[in-house]
Amino acid sequence: MSISVKALTKHFGQQKAVDGISFEAKPGQILGFLGPNGAGKSTTMKMLTGYLSPSAGEAEICGKNVVSEPLQVKSLIGYLPENTPLYNEMYVREFLGFVGQLYHIDDLDQRVREVIAMVGLGPEQHKKIGMLSKGYKQRVGLAQAIIHDPQVLILDEPTSGLDPNQLADIRKLIKDLGKNKTVILSTHIMQEVEALCDDVIIISKGQIVANATMADLKSQNAGQTLEEIFRKLTS
Numbered sequence: 001m002s003i004s005v006k007a008l009t010k011h012f013g014q015q016k017a018v019d020g021i022s023f024e025a026k027p028g029q030i031l032g033f034l035g036p037n038g039a040g041k042s043t044t045m046k047m048l049t050g051y052l053s054p055s056a057g058e059a060e061i062c063g064k065n066v067v068s069e070p071l072q073v074k075s076l077i078g079y080l081p082e083n084t085p086l087y088n089e090m091y092v093r094e095f096l097g098f099v100g101q102l103y104h105i106d107d108l109d110q111r112v113r114e115v116i117a118m119v120g121l122g123p124e125q126h127k128k129i130g131m132l133s134k135g136y137k138q139r140v141g142l143a144q145a146i147i148h149d150p151q152v153l154i155l156d157e158p159t160s161g162l163d164p165n166q167l168a169d170i171r172k173l174i175k176d177l178g179k180n181k182t183v184i185l186s187t188h189i190m191q192e193v194e195a196l197c198d199d200v201i202i203i204s205k206g207q208i209v210a211n212a213t214m215a216d217l218k219s220q221n222a223g224q225t226l227e228e229i230f231r232k233l234t235s
């Protein structure tokens with residue numbers, strides 16, 4: 001298993017934002033992580049990437065514990081946080097070179113050229129990040145997440161706010177990346193889950209209310225759309 005989560009919990013004061021969740025994810029699969037606003041998706045992702053420490057429970061990435069082996073975990077994970085925080089004053093190539101240095105990548109110039117081509121940043125590669133449109137900023141975010149060729153990709157709402165053309169391009173890229181990596185992605189777009197995901201977890205109030213393959217979820221709720229299933233399980 002490339003992701004293994006057991007009874008993972010996060011409290012913020014009195015609030016249990018994530019309440020004892022357990023799940024696994026395998027390579028070559030895209031796992032859709034769904035839930036209403038405030039359900040605990042981003043908090044879970046932040047614990048998997050080591051940005052937040054769990055209050056209880058544990059998580060392993062490719063057998064490495066996120067708390068006791070944080071550096072190994074960071075080398076195995078690519079993370080695109082919600083709202084794609086980036087250094088707006090840096091140029092695209094400069095930023096990707098900077099990120100690549102943090103990962104000690106050999107032949108960095110070549111790798112920067114590769115990821116620029118992979119995410120379709122070619123025409124914008126000489127601009128400052130702050131000058132880019134939202135869709136191209138998102139591509140920079142994805143490029144920084146994959147530059148070290150991680151085995152696991154954690155993408156927090158990777159397509160929010162994109163126009164239909166950008167959306168299709170980014171989805172295709174995620175689908176391609178998912179062939180060889182383990183991808184967890186959160187989204188509120190049900191159509192995107194149907195288009196991209198092999199497996200689905202639905203989380204509500206910090207707890208898992210569904211964990212199944214896309215096909216099983218559909219057959220267990222025959223005749224219902226994913227949106228109807230989501231609303232039934234989370235309202």
Ligand SMILES: Nc1ncnc2c1ncn2[C@@H]1O[C@H](COP(=O)(O)OP(=O)(O)OP(=O)(O)O)[C@@H](O)[C@H]1O
Nearest residue numbers: 012015017035036037038039040041042043044082
């Ligand atoms: N640093 C924090 N301090 C206090 N409460 C927090 C903190 N981060 C998140 N929370 C709370 O934890 C709960 C879960 O938040 P989280 O961001 O994980 O939800 P989400 O499922 O990602 O939501 P969305 O779909 O809106 O992005 C929310 O009630 C949120 O207010």
